[in-house]
Amino acid sequence: MSQTKADELRNALVDDILTQRHLPAAVERALRTVPRETFLPGIKLEDAYTDQAVTIKDHPDGGPLPLSCASVPSVVAMMLAQLAAKPDDNILEVGAGTGYNAALLAELAHEGKVTAVDIDADVALHARTTLNAAGYERVKVLERDGLLHVWESAPYDRIMATVGVWDIPTTWWSQLLDGGRLVLPLRWRGQTRSVALTRHGDTLVSDAMELCGFVPIIGQTSxxxxxxxxxxxxxxxxxxxxxxxxxxxxxxxxxxxxxxxxxxxxxxxxxxxxxxxxxxxxxxxxxxxxxxxxxxxxxxxxxxxxxxxxxxxxxxxxxxxxxxxxxxxxxxxxxxxxxxxxxxxxxxxxxxxxxxxxxxxxxDRTALPRMTITPVETAPPTGHTIEKWESRITLAY
Structure with missing residues (x-):
């Protein structure tokens, strides 16, 4: 199909997302700019621009969840809005996937830097290949366990996880600047929510959370x-x-x-x-x-x-x-x-x-709790606390 058709489908998808939620102008521009079809080779153009996830690699143990997939576009848009990236930000993405989200981040941080990591060699290679094909050579892609330290470009203004996370690893504290922002699909008590947190010294404090579902990160089996x-x-x-x-x-x-x-x-x-x-x-x-x-x-x-x-x-x-x-x-x-x-x-x-x-x-059906996350060795604030291995989650309405 022609590039005009791809542009039409892309704009129609973004228009549909805008009927569901308000998006910052920069996020809308990025979604209208980045060609999602380039990151999904072999997928029909119409399927690349439906609001659904697309598996790019099945799980090797035959489990029900894929090892990696392209996330639902409306969820991608929601999380980018939560991240509130600035043009000169230095951003780390944990879970490179198709490379599509990293390209969107590169559009948002067009004067900054974007590093995407993935633990799977095939997935990292896919992301590197598609980012090059789409013209985003400046995005750094590393085959790396995202739970470990990504020292090459640290510290970061923003960290965004595109895999489900059960606990905040200690390494992320050392990589995120004070005042920096962390957005991740956080799992507790069987639910997963995309939580946006800002670092204030030894605490991460939420200001947004929305229901979502993501492939769990490898290495956290709790x-x-x-x-x-x-x-x-x-x-x-x-x-x-x-x-x-x-x-x-x-x-x-x-x-x-x-x-x-x-x-x-x-x-x-x-x-x-x-x-x-x-x-x-x-x-x-x-x-x-x-x-x-x-x-x-x-x-x-x-x-x-x-x-x-x-x-x-x-x-x-x-x-x-x-x-x-x-x-x-x-x-x-x-x-x-x-x-x-x-x-x-x-x-x-x-x-x-x-x-x-x-x-x-x-x-109060729309009320959200205030979530505060602290390293496990520090005293938690007042509220109901949930113990993880490396951090504590405190929730209070």
Whole structure:
């Protein structure tokens, strides 16, 4: 197809993204300038300009997630807006991927420097090749573990991770200038959110966070899984610091389901309720992620969760409660009522706690917590603290 057609498709995609969110003028210009198709050789032009992720390398162990992919363009745009890069910034990107995001960063920091690293040799070579083809030879691409020190161009004004991160490594503190900005898909209690943080001495303080999903970074294996069925059709995912007894949970579904509970909160079709999960993590260390396969739902092994692949759940010994919903036509604008399904001896109590989290979210559905991250050896600020290996996350509303 002609270059004119590519330009038309690119501009149409950006126009569509602009209907979803406001973008800084510099980010909009970068998205309209960088040819995404160049970074996705072999992909149909129309597919290069749809708002979806594109896998460029499958995971070698055959896992469900790819090793590397081109992120959803609207998510890319959102994270670039969070980064707030300046023309003369020195930027580090962790997770080179296709090279597309590095090209966008080069447009934003056109008077500065951009370094992109990737642990996989094939991915790093792909990024280097496509960046050269698109005319971004000045972007430095290194085959490097992004969790380690990238000393060649350090220190950096901005660090941006385009892979899911469970913990802030100590090396990033030594590379980010005081007053510098870090944007990353941060994972805690089973959810992933793109968090924008500014460094103030020994603290990183958030001013934005949005739900997202990313391939996890290689080298941080601090999430665990407990099976509630022998086949793994129902499972919970939890963090290493959480007191979850996987053997006890194996018998949870053997108990008859509890009555559960229903909240006063209702939602309309397409209305997001992920804030319930976020709100719960700011005060409750029992929050995990429940995953239920479609087969388990069809076989009626459990009451259907609000989101079968990823619903917040509270775990206590051999009991759990998780987010569910039912249709109540009394309010045609918001016909779906949020509630808690529960199993196990302490299920009813857990359901009531989950309802309290739902109601707290419902009182201010757009509220976001203030996240403060400190190195593990320093004292955390006031608030609910989540322990990682190298850092502490403190959340406070």
């Amino acid at each position: 999430e665990k899984t407990a099976l509630l069925t022998a086949t793994g059709s129902v499972r919970v995912h939890y963090d290493a610091d959480q007191a979850v007894d996987a053997s006890a949970l194996a018998n949870t579904l053997a108990h008859a389901p509890c009555r559960g509970a229903w909240s006063a909160q209702r939602i309309g079709k397409g209305e997001t309720f992920d804030g319930v999960w976020l709100r719960a993590t700011a005060s409750d260390d029992r929050v995990c992620r429940l995953e239920v396969t479609p087969e388990a739902v069809q076989q009626d092994l459990v009451r259907k969760p609000a989101m079968p692949s990823r619903s917040p759940a509270l775990i206590d010994g051999d009991s759990l409660a998780y987010l569910t919903y039912r249709r109540e036509d009394a309010d045609p604008q918001r016909p779906f009522q949020l509630g808690a399904a529960a199993y196990g001896p302490h299920g009813e109590s857990l359901a009531q706690h989950l309802i309290a989290h739902i109601e707290a979210w419902g009182a």
